[in-house]
Amino acid sequence: MPDHPPAKRADAARNRQRILEAARAAFADGGPETSMAEVARRSGVGPATLYRNFASRHELLEALLADEVDEVCAAAATVEGDSPAERLTAWLRRFFQYVTGKRPVVLGLLEHTDRTDPVFDSRGRMLAAGQPLLAAAQEAGQIDDDLSLGQILDLVVAIAKISGSLEYRQPILDAALAGLHPRGA
Template structure:
């Protein structure tokens, strides 16, 4: 995980503070963009500014940690779906998880894109990109091997699709619901038998 504090073992209280800061930062960045107040994040986490800066010496290190933490959580969800659902259901449920996160975090994404100073986080964080692409690829491969989705799709295309849907519906009334509806339409096109009834995987 990004951040110097994550590269060495932490005491239990330090780990709790670290996790509180990450949770507060994720919500603050989603609400207010990449320039969200670090002091506000510290207050939301219930820690002092010195504690925040001890764990995350710079805004950039905190942004990197938030991205990495979310990617790890999404990859864990992919494994959970693979264990508990059939191949196509696992893939489509996970795409809805990814879509929900993209919708929840679009304030941060839009801020990065428009501000430009840290926009490379979206493109140059190779570890996160590899992790999320591998998770998508494994689910897609299982669904293809089971004959439940059309052949010839690529994991990278699925990630671009979800990102594009999030950006396309940003600012619309009921944007999260619109994103889910559009993703369901795309999912119907992915199926090897598109006429099959689409389950509400976003529920």
């Protein structure tokens, strides 16, 4: 007899994904105070289905954060662009979306968790995912060799934290990404 649990039924997997998508939108719209009832309403599932998938609000928030980190890391391997620098820049833009979108989820998690919780330890995974992109761009002479990926991610995070709308921050991000190229290039 196998030692592992049976795979989730296709409809259960769809429900879980639908809940995560609805929760992501609900937290983006309503902030960290978004209720489980609102998530259930938006996802079109009953409270029992919601709680069968995520026993608590905290568990749902952790799953949202982990899902986003997985998506950003996976994007590093599939990002498109005509040059190594363009692929790195496209991935950094995806990372910027992650940073700006995760704020309500992180704030909700912080209500019941401290920052030492492993759920917040995504930086190492991001660095590992993006490092090949940076190395390729630096080897091609398209990105300044003096910069580490940690420094670049810190720059993107700092821009994401600037007060104002996305329309206000976008040109700042564009200027910063343009500034990654070697001096005099």
